[in-house]
Amino acid sequence: MATAQPRTCSIARTLDVIGEKWALLALREVFLGNRRFDEMVRRTGAPRDTLTARLKTLTGAGILERRPYSEHPARFEYHLTPAGRDLYPVIATLMAWGDKYLAGEDGPPLVLDHTCGHRFVPQLTCQACGETVQYGQARVAAAASGWAR
Amino acid sequence: MATAQPRTCSIARTLDVIGEKWALLALREVFLGNRRFDEMVRRTGAPRDTLTARLKTLTGAGILERRPYSEHPARFEYHLTPAGRDLYPVIATLMAWGDKYLAGEDGPPLVLDHTCGHRFVPQLTCQACGETVQYGQARVAAAASGWAR
DNA sequence: GGGGTAAGTCCGGAATCTGGACCCACCATA
DNA sequence: TATGGTGGGTCCAGATTCCGGACTTACCCC
Known part of the structure; x- marks a missing residue:
């Protein structure tokens, strides 16, 4: 008898990439135009270590692109790729839900x-x-x- | 000079509730009509312990409702509340992104x-x-x- | 020289997640 | 009576991840 395997649906796959803590908040900052490491640390409150790891995952997944904006003190900005821009609906719907159910007075x-x-x-x-x-x-x-895989 | 505080935007607040690992996959199952604990364990692959904790969080947040469907062997089903149903756009957009960027052949x-x-x-x-x-x-x-709070 | 900024790295302790075993109450079968 | 299965959990020890804070390197400005 085949016991159902956990589904590997598109939701699970997507969460593997952006579902870790701080990943979506880092993305939020990029969507708002804050593309630099320190700025993201300040705005999100993420531990620097964790943010480093998330940015690595996101660039690895083709969602962000790490672009140098200065050499010598080597400095980088994180820009959205087309795939990253396509995550806008996710961010927007998350925000809309929070606005409706979790907004303070x-x-x-x-x-x-x-x-x-x-x-x-x-x-x-x-x-x-x-x-x-x-x-x-x-x-x-x-x-x-792939229903049951 | 005020160093910017981490924003507490609606995205962050929403993620506090549904951003933990397995929470959205549990929700996915409920959206697909699988409302019972064991079924969710099988379909998601989540550890039973973790799933218990997530279901507790989600019911506490008013997203799911725990309804008995049998007494004596006390058994429960998890149903979406209106707030839970309003998370459909989040699930749908996540899935759409995965379909576009992470689908296999x-x-x-x-x-x-x-x-x-x-x-x-x-x-x-x-x-x-x-x-x-x-x-x-x-x-x-x-x-x-609240921009910077 | 002193102070500031930017982008990290390194560290040890804390919190979470994990798989697996176990539990209890029921039902079906034989 | 035993035997097995289902449903919804709990318990545990170990692995993984997260956390805050200190530190580093390389520049710039005064």
């Missing part, structure tokens, strides 16, 4: 405006039909073979 | 169909104008006071 600590002029409230939609999608409106279609 | 291990009949490819849009949003199209609007 001051309201959300960080407010974004969309280029359309309105406050940016992220929404999930279906690329095909454009409608908003909530839990229950998408169903498992097929096990491309 | 077999393609994505898990394929979803939207009720509109098409393959479900999650997209991030602006609630106000309905347009798709990518990195760079939303800007920091104001520091509600």
Whole structure:
């Protein structure tokens, strides 16, 4: 009898790369334009050691790119690659959830405006039909073979 | 001179709740309809101990609800609360990123169909104008006071 | 020379995670 | 009666990871 193997779905794979502590907060800083090591340490509060390790993982995974901006005192900035930029929806939806359920009485600590002029409230939609999608409106279609692996 | 404090943004707060290892994979199983402890252990591969701890955190945070489905052998199921259901966009965008960047040659291990009949490819849009949003199209609007706290 | 900045590395102790064994209550079978 | 299976855990010792703080190197500015 085959006992189900743990799935290796795309969620698990993605979390292997960005699921460690501080990885997403480091990414948040890059999204906000803070690309340098010390600045990230200050803004996130991550231990320097840990941040070093995370940045290494993220560059290794092709999410960030380590670019020198000075030689001699060799200094580096971390830039988003296209793959990194594509993580924006993850960050945005995480933030939206926190805004809704964990904001204090001051309201959300960080407010974004969309280029359309309105406050940016992220929404999930279906690329095909454009409608908003909530839990229950998408169903498992097929096990491309990897369902239980 | 005030050295910047680590931000406590909504992302950090959210990660405090769902950012620990296995929390999101446990949630994935609940989203897929597997609500029972042993099933989650099998499907995720998480250590039983760790899963116990995560489920406790998630119920404590109001994301899951522990409902008895049998007395006497006391047995429980974990159900999504409305707050839990609102995490669907996070799961969906994580999965979409993994599908795009980490899928093997077999393609994505898990394929979803939207009720509109098409393959479900999650997209991030602006609630106000309905347009798709990518990195760079939303800007920091104001520091509600908590910017650097 | 003195102080500051940037990007790390090194360290020992603390906290977490891990796999595996164990437990208890039930049910089914024979 | 024993035997085995399921479900939802707990307990434990060892491995791994995280943590804060000190230290380093190389520059710049005054």
